[in-house]
Structure formats: C-alpha cells, structure tokens
Amino acid sequence: MSKETSQCPLSLPVYHCLSAANANLENHTELSNGASAAIWQREVTDLTRYQHPGHHTLSCYLDGGYDIRRLYQQRTISGGGPGRICLMPGDHESDWDVNGPIRFMHLYFSEEHLKALAGRIQDKGSDILQLQDLTFIDDPWISTLCQRLIMPLNWQDRADQLALSSASDMLMAHLLKHYCSDYHTLPDVPGGLSPYTQRQVLDYIEHHLDQALTLLQLAEVAHLSEYHFARMFKRSVGMAPHQYVTQRRLNLASRLLLNPELTLAEIALRCGFSSQSHFSNRFKAFYGVTPAGYRKAH
Numbered sequence: 527m528s529k530e531t532s533q534c535p536l537s538l539p540v541y542h543c544l545s546a547a548n549a550n551l552e553n554h555t556e557l558s559n560g561a562s563a564a565i566w567q568r569e570v571t572d573l574t575r576y577q578h579p580g581h582h583t584l585s586c587y588l589d590g591g592y593d594i595r596r597l598y599q600q601r602t603i604s605g606g607g608p609g610r611i612c613l614m615p616g617d618h619e620s621d622w623d624v625n626g627p628i629r630f631m632h633l634y635f636s637e638e639h640l641k642a643l644a645g646r647i648q649d650k651g652s653d654i655l656q657l658q659d660l661t662f663i664d665d666p667w668i669s670t671l672c673q674r675l676i677m678p679l680n681w682q683d684r685a686d687q688l689a690l691s692s693a694s695d696m697l698m699a700h701l702l703k704h705y706c707s708d709y710h711t712l713p714d715v716p717g718g719l720s721p722y723t724q725r726q727v728l729d730y731i732e733h734h735l736d737q738a739l740t741l742l743q744l745a746e747v748a749h750l751s752e753y754h755f756a757r758m759f760k761r762s763v764g765m766a767p768h769q770y771v772t773q774r775r776l777n778l779a780s781r782l783l784l785n786p787e788l789t790l791a792e793i794a795l796r797c798g799f800s801s802q803s804h805f806s807n808r809f810k811a812f813y814g815v816t817p818a819g820y821r822k823a824h
Contacts, residue, residue, distance in 0.1 A: 538562070538579065538581055538634055539576075539579035539580060539581070540576065540579050540581070540583050540614075540632065540634065541564070543574055543575065543576055543579075544566055544568075544574065547568070547570070547572045547573075547574045547624070548568070548570045548572060549566050549567065549568045549570075550566065550567045550568070550569075551564060551565075551566060552564075552565040552566065552567050552629075553565040553681055554681070555681040555682065555690065557687070557690055557691045557694050558687060558688075558691045558740040558741070558742060559639070559643075559691045559694060559695055559741070559742070559752070560635070560636070560638075560639045560642075561633060561634060561635040561639055561691075561694045561698070562633075562634045562635075563631065563632065563633050563634070563676070563681070563690070563694065564631070564632045564634070565588075565629070565630070565631050565632075565677075566629070566630055566631075566632065567627070567628070567629045568624055568627065568628045568629075569627050570624075571624060571625050571626070572624055573621065573622065573623055573624070574621070574622045574624060575620070575621050575622075576614060576618055576619065576620050576622075577619050578616070578617055578618070578619060579614070579616060579618065580616050580636075581616050581634050581635065581636050581637075582613075582614065582615055582616050582634070582635050582636065582637070582640065582657055583612075583613075583614040583618075583632055583633070583634055584611070584612075584613055584614075584632065584633040584635075584668070584697060584701065585611065585612040585613070585614070585630055585631070585632055586609075586610075586611055586630060586631045586633075586668060586669060586672040586673070587606055587607060587608055587609060587610045587611075587612075587628065587629075587630045588608060588629045588630055588631060588672075588673065588677070589608055589627070589628070589629040590607075590608070590626060590627040590628040590629060591606035591607055591608070591610065591626075591628040591630065592606055592607050592626060593606075593625035593626040594606040594622060594623065594624050594625065594626075594628060595622070595623045595625075596620055596621070596622055596623075596661050596662075597620075597621040597622065597623055602623075603661050603662065604662070605661075605662035606628070606662050607662075609664070609666070609669040609673075610662045610663065610664065610669075611660065611662075611663050611664070611665045611668050611669065612660060612661050612662065612663075613657060613658060613659065613660040613663075613701065613705060614659065615656075615657040615658075615659055616636070616637055618659055620659075620661075631672050631676070631677070633694055633697055633698075635694070635698060637655070639698070640655055640657070640698060640701075640702070640706075641655060643695060643698050643699065643702065643753065644702055646751035646752060646753045646754070647699060647702070647751070647753045647754075655702070655706055655707075656706065656707045657701065657705060657706050658705045658706070658707070660705060665704075667700060668697065668700065671693060671696060671697060672697075675689070675693050676690065676693050680800075680801075680804045682800065683799060683800040683801060683804045684737075684738030684798060684799075684800050685738070685772070685775060685797075685798045685799045685800065685804065685805075685808070686804075687738050687739075687740065688738075688739050688740055688741060688767065688768040688771055689768035689769075689772070691740060691741055692741050692756060692766060692767065692768050695741070695752065695753065695756070699753065717758070717761065718758050718759070718761035718762030718763075719748060719758050719759060719761075719762040723748050723749075724759075724762050724763070726747055726748070727744055727747050727748050727759070728763075730743075730744065730747045731744070731770070731771055731774060732774065735771070735774060735775050735778055735796075735797055735798050736795065736796050736797065736798050737798060738798065739771055739798070741755070741756060741767060741768075744759075744767055755767075771798075772808065772812075773812070775797040775798050775799070775808075776797070776808065776809055776812045776813070778796070778797050779793055779794075779796075779797045779805065779809060779817065780809075780813070780820065782796060782797070783817055783820055783821045783824070784821075784824055786821070790802050790805070790806070790817050790818065793805070793817070794806075805817065806818075
C-alpha cells in the first residue's frame with residue numbers, strides 16, 4: 527500500500543485565488559491520507575475565478591453564503607447557505623460573485639488520491655474517474671459529517687489526526703459512490719476481522735497510544751486496505767477505529783490520573799494529546815468531569 531504525498535493547502539491554486547480575494551484562512555491541516563483541509567471566512571464583496579486548479583475541491587458552507595452567485599455567460603446560479611455543498615473538479619473553471627459574509631470548509635484532494643482510494647475500495651485500479659461539477663446542492667450526509675464530526679476536532683492535535691483522515695476518506699468514498707461517473711457501487715464487506723488479526727491490531731493500538739496513529743498504520747498491521755480495514759474493524763469492535771483509539775487514550779488517562787506524581791501535561795503526552803487543554807476537553811466530554819476533578823474524586 528502506497529502512501530500518497532500530502533499537499534499543504536497554502537501551496538494549492540484555490541488557496542491563492544481566495545487569498546487574492548481577501549479571504550481569511552481560519553484553520554488548515556494536512557492529512558495522513560494525502561488530502562488537506564481548510565476553513566475560510568470572507569467578508570469582502572468580490573469576484574473570484576477558478577481556472578483549472580489541478581486539484582479537486584469539496585466545499586461545505588458553514589455560515590452565511592446566501593448572496594453568493596455562480597456566473598455563467600447567459601445565466602447565474604444562486605442558492606447558497608449553511609449546509610450547501612459545492613464540488614469543483616480539478617479541470618473546473620468558474621466565476622463567483624461573492625456578496626455578504628460566508629464561512630466554509632474546503633477539502634482538497636488530487637486525482638491521484640481519488641484513484642488510489644477507488645483502487646483500495648475495489649481492490650483494483652481505477653483509471654477513468656470523472657467527478658461531477660456541482661453547485662449549491664443539498665447533501666445532508668456531507669453537511670452533517672463536516673459540521674458534527676470534522677469541525678469539533680482539534681486540527682492541530684495529533685490525537686485527532688486519525689479521525690480527520692478517516693473522515694476525509696469517508697467524504698471521498700461518498701463522492702465516488704454518488705457523484706463520480708465510471709465508478710461501480712461500493713462492495714459490501716462480508717465479515718469482520720479474524721480473532722487473530724483483531725488481537726494484533728488492538729495490541730498495536732495499546733502499545734502506541736502516545737503516538738499519532740493513522741489509519742494506514744493500523745491497516746498495515748491487519749494487512750488490509752485502509753477502506754476495508756475501517757469497515758471490518760467497525761463490524762468486529764462495534765465502533766470506528768478513531769473512536770476506539772480515543773476511548774483507549776482516555777481510559778489510559780483515567781488510570782494515570784491515580785498517580786499523583788504525574789502532571790496533567792505529562793499524562794496528556796503519554797496518551798497522545800499534543801496539548802493539556804485538548805486532553806482536558808476530551809476527558810470532560812467523555813467522563814463528565816475535568817481531569818483535575820477526576821483526580822480529586824479518586
């Protein structure tokens with residue numbers, strides 16, 4: 527299994543187009559599966575033109591966007607707003623009249639990344655893939671995944687990189703299935719992991735909770751593609767890999783908190799969190815009490 531090369535959002539053509547239009551880059555991250563993501567805010571009324579950026583862009587509107595129009599020679603398209611989705615293929619060309627405030631999330635991925643994912647899903651190469659050019663569509667599945675799973679994550683913390691990469695793979699697989707021509711329906715996975723493979727993967731996770739685990743690493747332990755591994759793991763364990771890893775990190779933290787000689791910062795690092803604040807937020811969300819409160823109660 528090859529690992530695709532990540533591209534920083536700051537080096538992509540769409541980034542330069544938005545920067546030239548005075549858009550504000552609120553957040554960005556490079557993902558372990560080769561894709562990258564960014565959150566943008568715009569307040570200034572301006573025209574923006576995308577001309578064959580060479581990479582695919584999935585856009586999910588988070589706030590505002592009601593007064594944006596896509597311009598054509600003979601007509602215009604409106605209908606933006608929170609939850610609306612735009613899909614711009616790499617050979618895409620478009621003009622946009624931006625009016626009023628807007629906040630949106632972008633997922634950037636190349637044709638190479640898309641074909642690699644299609645190959646991992648189908649266990650064979652996919653040479654011809656054509657993403658649709660979509661403007662202001664309503665796809666509740668994409669909107670919900672972006673706003674309820676991806677947005678609450680800490681994009682800069684290594685503990686959330688597994689969840690981010692998994693979510694981006696889910697988004698691209700959804701695009702393949704629903705908005706890509708010359709692509710067959712995703713095959714179903716007949717069963718879960720074998721008992722031996724499951725034990726190997728769970729043991730690997732337990733011994734690497736202090737590290738930034740990726741879906742690729744876990745899939746390689748199971749000798750499966752990332753896509754098939756994620757589906758088979760969920761069937762066997764009852765939750766997605768990133769959910770299981772987060773749960774094990776927090777369970778480890780609860781045990782380490784019983785040792786008064788360890789500081790909260792040390793515990794955060796031992797459990798794979800890059801910052802004490804992120805660790806505290808996750809711990810409270812899971813246990814209903816802060817780490818300090820948990821330590822005092824026990």
